[in-house]
Amino acid sequence: NAGVTQTPKFQVLKTGQSMTLQCAQDMNHEYMSWYRQDPGMGLRLIHYSVGAGITDQGEVPNGYNVSRSTTEDFPLRLLSAAPSQTSVYFCASSLTGGYGYTFGSGTRLTVV
């Protein structure tokens, strides 16, 4: 049972480049979400999904795009990377959300 798998673990981008952070879970969880973690800021919700085909914005959605075509996968797309998007990104999944989320190990992204 792999849980929540994020790829890649590390990435360096140039300003203006686009990329997709991958997230997959094998627990048949309906709820999935993306967070970014910055020093002294805790984790902030970017986008979330409550099932395949259903997504919504969180606290800091600008510059990011998501889709949920399957229950298992919830990729996060950076449309045009900016240095302000340098952060550690975590994907999480949950059966319903009320029982807590299981987190992936994170992707450390640097935009230069």
Next chain:
Amino acid sequence: AQSVTQPDIHITVSEGASLELRCNYSYGATPYLFWYVQSPGQGLQLLLKYFSGDTLVQGIKGFEAEFKRSQSSFNLRKPSVHWSDAAEYFCAVGTPNSGGGADGLTFGKGTHLIIQP
């Protein structure tokens, strides 16, 4: 919108001493409440959760937390800390949606726990 406050950025505790980490939330009703722990360079691990019932909840690694509705608090406690407890601790809330789930979590900024030998 909901918010979470962890008043202590850093806490230093001697090994074997008791620990209490504070968490206050702002929300119009009772949210889902969680404590997570993050070791350096790692993801987050769920320590415990509260959504209804007994206001004192037990978690993993010997941790417990008490929900106090009147104070909008959910403080984390441990009677005797070990050096391996040194980590970052996050309090989080989830607001119940119409289906009884929680769409996403709102986190506090974290408390960094240092253990002195």
